[in-house]
Amino acid sequence: MIQVLVNSVVYASEIAIIAVGVSLCYSILRFANFAHIQFAVVGGYLTYSFATIPGLALPLPLAMLASAVMTGLMAILIDILVFSRLRNTSAEGKMIVSWGVALFIRSIVAAIYGGSARVFDVPSSTIVVGDAVFTTLDVIIACATLVLMVALHLFLYRTRIGSGLRALASNQELAVTRGIPGDRLIRLMWFLSGSLAAIGGSLIAIQTRLQPSMDLVIMLPIFAAVTIGGLSNVFGAVVGALILSLAQNFLIWIDFGTLFFGDPWHIPTKFRDYVAVLALVLVLLLRSRSSAAAAKR
Amino acid sequence: MLDFAVYSITIIAVWSILALSLNIQFGMTGLVNFGQILPFALGAYAAGIAASLGYPWWIGALAGLIAAPLIALLVIMPAQRLAQDYWALITLGAAEIFRLTVLNTPALTGGADGLIVPRIIDPVLAMTVAVAVLIVTFLLAQRISSSPYGRMLRVVREDEILASTLGRSPIRYQASVSVIAWMMAAAAGVTYAHITGYVAPSSFTVTETFIIWTAVILGGPGRNIGVIFGAAIIQLLGVSSRFIAQWIDLPPDLIANLRLASFGLVLVLMFLYRPQGLIPEAKQVHDAERD
Numbered sequence: 001m002i003q004v005l006v007n008s009v010v011y012a013s014e015i016a017i018i019a020v021g022v023s024l025c026y027s028i029l030r031f032a033n034f035a036h037i038q039f040a041v042v043g044g045y046l047t048y049s050f051a052t053i054p055g056l057a058l059p060l061p062l063a064m065l066a067s068a069v070m071t072g073l074m075a076i077l078i079d080i081l082v083f084s085r086l087r088n089t090s091a092e093g094k095m096i097v098s099w100g101v102a103l104f105i106r107s108i109v110a111a112i113y114g115g116s117a118r119v120f121d122v123p124s125s126t127i128v129v130g131d132a133v134f135t136t137l138d139v140i141i142a143c144a145t146l147v148l149m150v151a152l153h154l155f156l157y158r159t160r161i162g163s164g165l166r167a168l169a170s171n172q173e174l175a176v177t178r179g180i181p182g183d184r185l186i187r188l189m190w191f192l193s194g195s196l197a198a199i200g201g202s203l204i205a206i207q208t209r210l211q212p213s214m215d216l217v218i219m220l221p222i223f224a225a226v227t228i229g230g231l232s233n234v235f236g237a238v239v240g241a242l243i244l245s246l247a248q249n250f251l252i253w254i255d256f257g258t259l260f261f262g263d264p265w266h267i268p269t270k271f272r273d274y275v276a277v278l279a280l281v282l283v284l285l286l287r288s289r290s291s292a293a294a295a296k297r
Numbered sequence: 298m299l300d301f302a303v304y305s306i307t308i309i310a311v312w313s314i315l316a317l318s319l320n321i322q323f324g325m326t327g328l329v330n331f332g333q334i335l336p337f338a339l340g341a342y343a344a345g346i347a348a349s350l351g352y353p354w355w356i357g358a359l360a361g362l363i364a365a366p367l368i369a370l371l372v373i374m375p376a377q378r379l380a381q382d383y384w385a386l387i388t389l390g391a392a393e394i395f396r397l398t399v400l401n402t403p404a405l406t407g408g409a410d411g412l413i414v415p416r417i418i419d420p421v422l423a424m425t426v427a428v429a430v431l432i433v434t435f436l437l438a439q440r441i442s443s444s445p446y447g448r449m450l451r452v453v454r455e456d457e458i459l460a461s462t463l464g465r466s467p468i469r470y471q472a473s474v475s476v477i478a479w480m481m482a483a484a485a486g487v488t489y490a491h492i493t494g495y496v497a498p499s500s501f502t503v504t505e506t507f508i509i510w511t512a513v514i515l516g517g518p519g520r521n522i523g524v525i526f527g528a529a530i531i532q533l534l535g536v537s538s539r540f541i542a543q544w545i546d547l548p549p550d551l552i553a554n555l556r557l558a559s560f561g562l563v564l565v566l567m568f569l570y571r572p573q574g575l576i577p578e579a580k581q582v583h584d585a586e587r588d
Contacts, residue, residue: 032382082565092329093568095382096510099331100564103507107558111551216503220393223386270401277390284383285375 002132004253010138012245013145017200018218019225019237020152021193027169027232028189031094035078036197037215037222038105043071043198044205045113048120060122064202068195075194076187110212118210141203148196149238165189169232224276228283248275303420307492309532310427314485316512316524317438318478324518325447326474327454329385332392333509336365336479338501340486345412345496346405354415358487365483366476373472392506399498409498416494423492430488434481438521450474504557511560514567517574526576531560
């Protein structure tokens, strides 16, 4: 039981850091940015490079910081080159373009680093609490997410710049009319979501492994988490990640066999991703009801 | 050289069917389907499973043409009263679910190893079959495009509320067009399976969906002949890059990645500089009195 909770929290942490960036972008620019997943992959690879290139070989936290800054700047660059010129294009158009950007980044990463998997060599020791077994790495991941999310919350709700961002999200035209520097804040939003994605991607890569195809593994859980949280709600995405992760881990943990038939039987682990898509569809179905009901009122 | 031309035409024909299928969904109706590869995979796997169970080819073809529209209706259901970006997520999820299901059910679908399908040995015959399916699909797409039904699809694309005020239900149009489009893509899948003689989940990933998207955006969304042109350019770029790889002796996966990167670049550049595509949709003028 504790084991399941621990696993869920660790997985939710990794997903949440990446998912908040998708919501940030959706809340201000109103489109689902599929290139965001690639920011996480690029971030993971940059961290790997900074930590392993001979002569540089930064310690891992510093490598992650450098990678976060670089990925954030890359996100700004992509905005300048592509998305800033499409501000008046429809949401669907921007979403399709974001796939083009994603395809481009993904292929370039695979061309540079090759398709084979890389593993970070991180020493970590196991901790045993009751019957739960986890590693010091798990603790670091969960704590890092907690710190980042609290920092993001303080930034958005306790600083002037944060209020500016929230104003842009709630009514862009009004915010700009009232003298909020829209373009500069949008760049800041790109930097934030890019660097958060880089940290999330690095954490996932450190815990599992680094591969260009990891985008397909994390894409569905991230978009499911964002959708459960309500797309444009930044901290909804965190809650969404937690709900999704708990659902995935508990469904695999529960012994359905003993419950219904008497013989032990579990849902195989490989069906984890189905939960993500099912959650997505379920939320969309319920949401379409409630929004239709709201429209009738 | 002749072999190469036959092979290229066959490949272009299959991908043109997929592009036409996406075109009547997205180009004409405005439905953003990010799982376009799903009906294609359904057709291919229907052919594959039928062959592995020892049924003749037409049973597989029939199964594919029945399964695809049923799944289309299932997937479009939640799209009712939902914004387009949500439908995009659902179709994306549905395609991934199918791929995962195939990977996890090796007993029926061969898992990651795939299935062997009886292959059309004669390349000219294979080309003839592919081109024949393409011609049927193209004529159907043209018929839809110029019919009152097609005009209504365009109204739904431009303004769903306007369609409703005209007394037409947008979801009915979206559902019916999806059924037709998915049957087209399933037909392409059946053809593809019998041409390559082999189906495996690695041929039906998100990347393939975006190759189709690139073809449609490049050629001209809403214009049938345009998207065939787009598919031809994209596929010629694909096959010729393999030749170049042999010539200048670069590793094949590097070339494959650069090819995909160039597709991504094409998609983005088209949106930035020529969103109407190479052969744009023609403006149609209709006189209600004379029509």
